Amino acid sequence: xxxxxxxxxxxxxxxxxxxxxxxxxxxxxxxxxxxxxxxxxxxxxxxxxxxxxxxxxxxxxxxxxxxxxxxxxxxxxxxxxxxxxxxxxxxxxxxxxxxxxxxxxxxxxxxxxxxxxxxxxxxxxxxxxxxxxxxxxxxxxxxxxxxxxxxxxxxxxxxxxxxxxxxxxxxxxxxxxxxxxxxxxxxxxxxxxxxxxxxxxxxxxxxxxxxxxxxxxxxxxxxxxxxxxxxxxxxxxxxxxxxxxxxxxxxxxxxxxxxxxxxxxxxxxxxxxxxxxxxxxxxxxxxxxxxxxxxxxxxxxxxxxxxxxxxxxxxxxxx
Amino acid sequence: xxxxxxxxxxxxxxxxxxxxxxxxxxxxxxxxxxxxxxxxxxxxxxxxxxxxxxxxxxxxxxxxxxxxxxxxxxxxxxxxxxxxxxxxxxxxxxxxxxxxxxxxxxxxxxxxxxxxxxxxxxxxxxxxxxxxxxxxxxxxxxxxxxxxxxxxxxxxxxxxxxxxxxxxxxxxxxxxxxxxxxxxxxxxxxxxxxxxxxxxxxxxxxxxxxxxxxxxxxxxxxxxxxxxxxxxxxxxxxxxxxxxxxxxxxxxxxxxxxxxxxxxxxxxxxxxxxxxxxxxxxxxxxxxxxx
Numbered sequence: 329x330x331x332x333x334x335x336x337x338x339x340x341x342x343x344x345x346x347x348x349x350x351x352x353x354x355x356x357x358x359x360x361x362x363x364x365x366x367x368x369x370x371x372x373x374x375x376x377x378x379x380x381x382x383x384x385x386x387x388x389x390x391x392x393x394x395x396x397x398x399x400x401x402x403x404x405x406x407x408x409x410x411x412x413x414x415x416x417x418x419x420x421x422x423x424x425x426x427x428x429x430x431x432x433x434x435x436x437x438x439x440x441x442x443x444x445x446x447x448x449x450x451x452x453x454x455x456x457x458x459x460x461x462x463x464x465x466x467x468x469x470x471x472x473x474x475x476x477x478x479x480x481x482x483x484x485x486x487x488x489x490x491x492x493x494x495x496x497x498x499x500x501x502x503x504x505x506x507x508x509x510x511x512x513x514x515x516x517x518x519x520x521x522x523x524x525x526x527x528x529x530x531x532x533x534x535x536x537x538x539x540x541x542x543x544x545x546x547x548x549x550x551x552x553x554x555x556x557x558x559x560x561x562x563x564x565x566x567x568x569x570x571x572x573x574x575x576x577x578x579x580x581x582x583x584x585x586x587x588x589x590x591x592x593x594x595x596x597x598x599x600x601x602x603x604x605x606x607x608x609x610x611x612x613x614x615x616x617x618x619x620x621x622x623x624x625x626x627x628x629x630x631x632x633x634x635x636x637x638x639x640x641x642x643x644x645x646x647x
Numbered sequence: 648x649x650x651x652x653x654x655x656x657x658x659x660x661x662x663x664x665x666x667x668x669x670x671x672x673x674x675x676x677x678x679x680x681x682x683x684x685x686x687x688x689x690x691x692x693x694x695x696x697x698x699x700x701x702x703x704x705x706x707x708x709x710x711x712x713x714x715x716x717x718x719x720x721x722x723x724x725x726x727x728x729x730x731x732x733x734x735x736x737x738x739x740x741x742x743x744x745x746x747x748x749x750x751x752x753x754x755x756x757x758x759x760x761x762x763x764x765x766x767x768x769x770x771x772x773x774x775x776x777x778x779x780x781x782x783x784x785x786x787x788x789x790x791x792x793x794x795x796x797x798x799x800x801x802x803x804x805x806x807x808x809x810x811x812x813x814x815x816x817x818x819x820x821x822x823x824x825x826x827x828x829x830x831x832x833x834x835x836x837x838x839x840x841x842x843x844x845x846x847x848x849x850x851x852x853x854x855x856x857x858x859x860x861x862x863x864x865x866x867x868x869x870x871x872x873x874x875x876x877x878x879x880x881x882x883x884x885x886x887x888x889x890x891x892x893x894x895x896x897x898x899x900x901x902x903x904x905x906x907x908x909x910x911x912x913x914x915x916x917x918x919x920x921x922x923x924x925x926x927x928x929x930x931x932x933x934x935x936x937x938x
Contacts, residue, residue, distance in 0.1 A: 361825035362744040369741040380768025461669035469854030475909040487694035621769030
């Protein structure tokens with residue numbers, strides 16, 4: 329500003345744009361159509377993203393259909409108190425955390441390993457065919473995957489038929505809590521490990537091949553190369569994916585649980601999303617479940633911020 | 648370069664394990680397909696593995712004649728086609744302005760939009776908004792709240808940002824406005840990316856399950872996923888089919904029908920998959936690199 333103010337008169341004399349009206353400027357000409365384009369987008373985000381956030385006030389109210397969101401009575405933190413004292417809702421929060429932490433802990437390495445393995449394949453046709461196969465399950469809905477799993481592990485399913493032939497006994501895989509959890513985790517890996525590997529594969533292509541040559545010259549074996557070149561090379565991507573996974577720790581997808589669960593394992597399978605559906609939407613307890621939803625969103629939000637802060641310390645933050 | 652012995656063992660293991668991984672993704676599908684095509688005795692004996700035995704098409708015949716599978720299929724197609732078209736238009740309307748440096752408020756709007764990825768109102772308030780708009784039991788409840796997937800929009804935005812500035816300058820000198828620039832230059836340059844995003848939306852709408860379950864009540868409006876899930880879930884539907892058709896369809900088992908129902912959802916996916924495969928890798932990669 330200071331530098332410019334030295335010769336303001338000359339500038340004004342030189343530029344005819346100064347005398348033009350704002351709506352004749354290039355900037356306005358560019359912006360007007362862009363803003364017209366953007367109006368539906370703003371409406372969309374206000375109505376379907378921000379209005380629900382405002383609607384979260386019902387978590388502090390006793391929502392009834394007749395009084396509406398704004399007319400209903402304020403109850404302060406009563407809904408939250410109820411949530412954190414009821415053993416049922418505590419168990420549901422515990423289940424959610426257990427299943428999602430296990431999903432991350434067990435499932436997270438699979439795409440990385442798969443990507444590293446695929447990256448080591450030299451025959452292009454083989455790489456392409458394996459990729460085609462392992463990406464496929466990602467595109468199936470959980471209804472399909474659940475249908476496959478339930479059919480295969482059912483009492484009359486192929487796994488039990490084989491088991492019976494071998495040992496003479498069958499095992500109720502879907503009706504036993506620990507085997508149910510194993511099936512839950514396994515089906516998640518089966519569905520998405522392949523597709524998640526794409527991101528790591530992309531990161532792998534950016535590693536300088538000469539590093540491997542040099543390591544090989546120095547007599548480093550495959551394991552050493554993977555540990556010292558490949559893994560450090562993709563670690564930024566790994567950190568980003570971990571941050572994103574953290575944001576989802578409070579959420580166990582509704583579909584997956586819904587298609588796999590049954591009443592016998594509900595002690596472990598009932599999670600926040602299925603609870604909100606059953607108690608909130610079907611049972612009409614909007615305020616209570618909105619409070620649970622707010623708690624879920626808040627924890628996820630804080631976790632993402634925390635993980636990012638930690639990642640930033642290592643110079644790897646998302647923002 | 649000569650490979651050492653250790654390296655050779657590594658490669659052998661690598662190939663074997665990857666082959667297993669590939670097969671593991673295929674086996675359940677083959678098994679289900681065989682079940683859906685096998686006769687009653689074979690299914691009951693429990694030893695239909697990867698090849699159909701006593702081949703019969705009765706499960707499929709029964710599904711198409713005795714259940715509203717065809718109507719649900721048509722509903723799924725309608726939901727997907729209209730949904731993808733709407734979402735693509737609005738997502739472009741969001742991504743293009745945000746990709747232009749001249750756009751007023753670009754920074755704040757981007758922040759406000761990214762914030763919705765980190766914090767959401769959640770299911771119940773969203774449901775209240777959708778129902779207060781009178782969208783319950785219409786497909787509008789499926790389309791409107793899903794018009795823009797912020798993740799897809801960010802991928803699209805970073806792709807638009809990479810359109811060379813010279814092209815934009817040149818077209819401005821020619822006197823074209825923003826709309827023309829978008830339609831004639833930016834979009835044609837981005838076709839592969841648009842195909843990818845279209846694929847993501849397509850898969851989303853085709854697979855939509857939860858939203859259909861909570862927003863759509865009329866049985867005749869259900870899509871394929873919900874219908875099949877109801878059939879797989881409730882024995883009642885199957886029992887009904889069984890008692891209804893015992894005379895004419897004695898070669899059918901509940902397992903066979905369930906398997907056939909699942910196959911009906913898988914088959915369209917398998918047909919489209921090879922066509923689209925070359926696009927989605929690219930799309931995911933753009934998103935990964937540009938964040």
